[in-house]
Amino acid sequence: MKKIILLSACTFLFALGAFAQSDKYxxxxxxxxxxxxxxxxxxxxxNSLADGMxxxxxxxxxxxxxxxxxxxxxxxxxxxxxxxxxxxDQVADAVTRLLxxxxxxxxxxxxxxxxxxxxxxxxMMVDPQSRYMTIGQEIEKNLQAAMKQDPTNPRPYYFKGxxxxxxxxxxxxxxxxxxxxxxxAKEKFMVAKPASxxxxxxxxxxxxxxxxxCEGK
Amino acid sequence: MxxxxxxxxxxxxxxxxxxxxxxxxxxxTISGFVKDSKQKNVAGVSITLVDTYDGATSAADxxxxxxxxxxxxxxxxxxxxxxxxxxxxVIIEDKDIVINAILKEKITDLNVVTITAGSFEASxxxxxxxxxxxxxVTTASANADISAALKTLPGTxxxxxxxxxxxxxxxxxxSKIFIDGQLVNNFFNSSVxxxxxxxxFNPFLFKGTIFSAxxxxxxxxxxxxSALNLESIDLPExxxxxxxxxxxSLSAGIQKLAKNKKASWGFSYDYTDLxxxxxxxKQNQDFFKTxxxxxxxxxxxxxTKKGIIKYYGYLSTNSIGVRRADIxxxxxxxxxxxxxxxxxxxxxxxxxxxSGWNYLAGLSxxxxxxxxxxxxxxxxxxxxxxxxAYAFKNFxxxxxxxxxxxxxxxxxxxxxxNKLRVGTEQFYSNEDITFTLYDGSRFPTNVKENLTAFFxxxxxxxxxxxxxxxxxxxxHSGFLDEWNIAPRVSVAxxxxxxxxxxxxxxxxxxxPERRYLPTSISDIAYAKATHYIAQYQKFxxxxxxxxEVYYKDYNNLYTIGNNSLGNNELLNNQGTGYAKGIEFFWxxxxxxxxxxxxxxxxxxxxxxxxxxxxxxxxxxxxxTHTASLVLKKFILPLKTGFNASYSxxxxxxxxxxxxxxxxxxxxxxxxGKTIPFNNLSFSVNYxxxxxxxxxxxxxxxxxxxxxxxxxxxxxGYDYGNINNTKREITPPSRSFVFLGCFLSxxxxxxxxxxxxxx
Numbered sequence: 007m008k009k010i011i012l013l014s015a016c017t018f019l020f021a022l023g024a025f026a027q028s029d030k031y032x033x034x035x036x037x038x039x040x041x042x043x044x045x046x047x048x049x050x051x052x053n054s055l056a057d058g059m060x061x062x063x064x065x066x067x068x069x070x071x072x073x074x075x076x077x078x079x080x081x082x083x084x085x086x087x088x089x090x091x092x093x094x095d096q097v098a099d100a101v102t103r104l105l106x107x108x109x110x111x112x113x114x115x116x117x118x119x120x121x122x123x124x125x126x127x128x129x130m131m132v133d134p135q136s137r138y139m140t141i142g143q144e145i146e147k148n149l150q151a152a153m154k155q156d157p158t159n160p161r162p163y164y165f166k167g168x169x170x171x172x173x174x175x176x177x178x179x180x181x182x183x184x185x186x187x188x189x190x191a192k193e194k195f196m197v198a199k200p201a202s203x204x205x206x207x208x209x210x211x212x213x214x215x216x217x218x219x220c221e222g223k
Numbered sequence: 224m225x226x227x228x229x230x231x232x233x234x235x236x237x238x239x240x241x242x243x244x245x246x247x248x249x250x251x252t253i254s255g256f257v258k259d260s261k262q263k264n265v266a267g268v269s270i271t272l273v274d275t276y277d278g279a280t281s282a283a284d285x286x287x288x289x290x291x292x293x294x295x296x297x298x299x300x301x302x303x304x305x306x307x308x309x310x311x312x313v314i315i316e317d318k319d320i321v322i323n324a325i326l327k328e329k330i331t332d333l334n335v336v337t338i339t340a341g342s343f344e345a346s347x348x349x350x351x352x353x354x355x356x357x358x359x360v361t362t363a364s365a366n367a368d369i370s371a372a373l374k375t376l377p378g379t380x381x382x383x384x385x386x387x388x389x390x391x392x393x394x395x396x397x398s399k400i401f402i403d404g405q406l407v408n409n410f411f412n413s414s415v416x417x418x419x420x421x422x423x424f425n426p427f428l429f430k431g432t433i434f435s436a437x438x439x440x441x442x443x444x445x446x447x448x449s450a451l452n453l454e455s456i457d458l459p460e461x462x463x464x465x466x467x468x469x470x471x472s473l474s475a476g477i478q479k480l481a482k483n484k485k486a487s488w489g490f491s492y493d494y495t496d497l498x499x500x501x502x503x504x505k506q507n508q509d510f511f512k513t514x515x516x517x518x519x520x521x522x523x524x525x526x527t528k529k530g531i532i533k534y535y536g537y538l539s540t541n542s543i544g545v546r547r548a549d550i551x552x553x554x555x556x557x558x559x560x561x562x563x564x565x566x567x568x569x570x571x572x573x574x575x576x577x578s579g580w581n582y583l584a585g586l587s588x589x590x591x592x593x594x595x596x597x598x599x600x601x602x603x604x605x606x607x608x609x610x611x612a613y614a615f616k617n618f619x620x621x622x623x624x625x626x627x628x629x630x631x632x633x634x635x636x637x638x639x640x641n642k643l644r645v646g647t648e649q650f651y652s653n654e655d656i657t658f659t660l661y662d663g664s665r666f667p668t669n670v671k672e673n674l675t676a677f678f679x680x681x682x683x684x685x686x687x688x689x690x691x692x693x694x695x696x697x698x699h700s701g702f703l704d705e706w707n708i709a710p711r712v713s714v715a716x717x718x719x720x721x722x723x724x725x726x727x728x729x730x731x732x733x734x735p736e737r738r739y740l741p742t743s744i745s746d747i748a749y750a751k752a753t754h755y756i757a758q759y760q761k762f763x764x765x766x767x768x769x770x771e772v773y774y775k776d777y778n779n780l781y782t783i784g785n786n787s788l789g790n791n792e793l794l795n796n797q798g799t800g801y802a803k804g805i806e807f808f809w810x811x812x813x814x815x816x817x818x819x820x821x822x823x824x825x826x827x828x829x830x831x832x833x834x835x836x837x838x839x840x841x842x843x844x845x846x847t848h849t850a851s852l853v854l855k856k857f858i859l860p861l862k863t864g865f866n867a868s869y870s871x872x873x874x875x876x877x878x879x880x881x882x883x884x885x886x887x888x889x890x891x892x893x894x895g896k897t898i899p900f901n902n903l904s905f906s907v908n909y910x911x912x913x914x915x916x917x918x919x920x921x922x923x924x925x926x927x928x929x930x931x932x933x934x935x936x937x938x939g940y941d942y943g944n945i946n947n948t949k950r951e952i953t954p955p956s957r958s959f960v961f962l963g964c965f966l967s968x969x970x971x972x973x974x975x976x977x978x979x980x981x
Contacts, residue, residue: 030276034276050266050267050280050282050283053267053280054279054280057269057271057278057279057280058276058278058280060269060271061269061271061275061276061277061278062276064271064273064274065273065274065275065276091765096304096305097304100304135357135857139460140460143460143461174859174860176859176860176862176913177859177913
């Protein structure tokens with residue numbers, strides 16, 4: 007009897023442990039994601055988010071999401087760098103390495119392609135004048151891939167929209183060009199449902215804000 | 224029974240408690256500081272307890288702190304970009320752990336000192352280069368000619384009467400031009416005496432330019448003064464057709480990129496005819512055959528598993544006929560007619576062969592054929608052959624040359640950024656020149672050369688801030704039947720404020736120019752130059768300042784005298800000379816928003832005794848002071864770039880050197896200094912389709928105005944052979960206007976696809 011109880015207790019605890027493992031992953035991911043709004047205020051705390059995600063990525067090894075988020079946060083930090091011209095290439099290369107791993111774990115992923123387009127934008131911003139013609143095309147290629155891989159994903163449309171918003175009108179940018187994409191993004195956000203609690207779920211607020219900015223003009 | 228149950232319960236409870244205690248409550252804190260080898264705090268370091276989620280990022284003061292519930296032996300890893308990662312073993316038991324780490328800064332291409340003494344690098348890819356390829360095209364005075372753009376950099380002379388780069392007191396022949404390491408023997412179009420011709424190659428063929436005004440690498444030789452290495456582009460971004468129409472030329476081309484983006488091919492054709500331009504802009508000379516050039520080129524590029532194969536082939540014919548008043552007579556004219564056929568083919572293979580080794584192998588073959596006819600003619604365009612002094616003005620010259628080069632350079636990546644390069648190259652040339660006198664007597668000469676070179680070089684980083692490039696080159700000339708050995712050294716040191724100082728020194732050898740060969744004199748050796756260069760450079764926030772001082776010592780320069788035909792022939796190589804100077808370069812893209820400008824200034828003091836110079840004197844191709852100001856501003860709302868450049872140089876010396884039979888030596892019959900050189904040029908690039916991504920064609924309009932204020936430019940003087948008449952050497956026209964439209968048709972439909980998705 008004793009033996010049986012002990013055995014079942016062990017089995018139970020073992021199962022609990024296994025459950026706890028994936029629970030631990032979800033918990034750790036959620037914990038970082040819950041601090042995003044707070045952390046987005048400055049470069050160093052965004053980078054801490056990226057570091058946290060990278061730790062989970064390396065411990066888990068088979069999950070694409072932490073690699074994706076590490077890349078996403080690093081890219082966001084890069085956009086806020088004052089000396090983007092000096093450090094942008096290095097950051098973009100590091101992000102690309104993370105995305106390559108994410109891509110191998112989850113090929114043809116629209117979310118990964120979107121962040122790749124963002125990282126490529128960082129690379130272009132290092133020297134926009136001479137890189138616009140070549141790297142500009144690479145950005146488009148990644149966005150196009152993202153849109154094709156998951157037509158319901160609003161984020162590539164959001165990113166394309168905000169990029170256009172910041173592009174001068176005579177360069178084909180401006181609010182008119184941007185709102186077409188931002189409105190498409192908004193429609194898609196309305197019906198989009200994240201696959202899980204930790205799946206990418208950003209961009210809706212920013213889209214609405216960008217649209218508001220354009221209306222104000 | 225009850226006791227037994229309660230005992231059992233208690234056991235399980237303890238067991239579970241113990242488990243929970245272990246899992247949840249036994250948190251251990253790991254904290255510490257991260258510093259670099261100079262005891263400075265390092266922020267932003269990611270600290271990871273490997274294979275767990277636990278860790279932290281170091282704060283601004285280098286401190287970190289995190290808690291973990293793990294137990295046992297773990298690796299704690301410290302990573303941050305720019306430093307080598309550190310891994311420390313920790314044993315987590317029941318006590319908090321304090322652990323400090325010292326990170327060593329990583330030596331990467333980005334943060335190390337770079338060896339720059341003597342050289343200017345232009346590239347699209349590398350950050351921190353002085354000029355980009357686009358800069359070459361948008362320099363107002365350059366008209367998209369590579370060497371003309373380089374003339375706005377310090378060290379170069381504003382020479383307009385002959386093509387080529389005259390660098391730091393050297394002749395154009397002392398500057399050699401390479402494409403992917405392969406020597407280009409006839410980089411410039413064949414020209415008429417007194418008029419500089421353009422380079423043959425389109426600047427868009429190249430992604431990078433390294434212009435070295437001295438002290439350059441052991442990988443290059445046979446140039447006493449300067450080496451210009453042009454790096455050809457890799458695969459094009461997309462399939463594209465192009466069309467160009469200008470007042471000077473018509474061109475069309477296609478570049479096809481394979482679907483798998485692993486290969487591409489392309490060709491282009493260009494027809495240049497200056498008739499239209501000469502009809503509008505009056506020329507000082509009478510061009511009875513206006514310059515016409517047909518150029519056909521073809522290329523293919525194949526990305527291999529671990530490298531790239533590139534082929535470039537070029538074929539061009541051009542003809543020019545020009546008449547001008549004969550210098551020795553009132554009513555006669557001199558007629559000069561040249562036809563040229565030039566081919567150049569180059570194939571290179573860059574390949575990575577593993578364990579840190581790669582090689583660049585190249586094979587090139589080129590031919591050049593010039594048919595020159597010079598006549599003295601009267602009003603009826605008939606040849607004049609009397610008296611005998613006039614007769615010698617009627618001659619023909621046929622040049623036939625074949626060149627080949629095979630080259631291989633192996634590079635080994637050593638620890639850190641250290642590198643070792645070894646290589647060899649073989650040059651072959653066969654040059655026939657036939658001189659035909661007025662009476663039809665022919666004087667053919669042939670010179671063959673086989674030159675073998677071996678070279679080795681190492682990039683050696685003593686630390687992140689101190690690097691050296693040490694190399695040597697050895698050559699054997701079959702023609703001279705002599706070996707040489709040329710050591711080259713440069714050292715660079717980076718200061719705390721990221722500015723850097725470099726010094727360079729090297730020995731450079733060169734064989735005699737073909738036009739003074741063959742010679743009846745035996746025992747001719749290499750001409751030799753020794754360079755000493757010191758440089759200081761500061762590069763920060765889109766601003767660059769650099770200054771260089773140099774001393775150049777020339778030995779064994781070639782001297783010439785008249786042979787029995789009255790032509791120049793090599794006499795000996797005991798000529799000597801020196802050049803010393805100081806140069807400044809300042810470029811600023813930051814101070815005025817949207818305005819990019821650079822200023823260069825060169826001072827030179829040089830004297831030499833060579834060719835027919837009767838004594839050591841400042842050569843006629845060296846102006847003491849040269850300065851350039853280049854301005855560029857792109858006004859986005861207008862989609863237009865405005866470029867201006869102003870170059871100024873002090874007057875150059877000129878000499879009338881004539882052989883005096885009575886004294887049996889060359890004497891200076893006249894000399895002086897030309898007026899200073901001034902040139903203000905302006906160009907506009909208009910890109911109407913900029914930003915319109917739905918357009919099928921992308922157009923660039925170019926308008927350029929050379930010497931817009933019509934400054935008088937005198938490059939020197941010609942002297943009559945018979946009566947010492949003196950005549951200015953000036954450009955064919957004071958000013959020049961160029962207008963053109965260049966279209967490219969992309970075959971990429973990326974944009975359409977995105978827009979259709981909306």
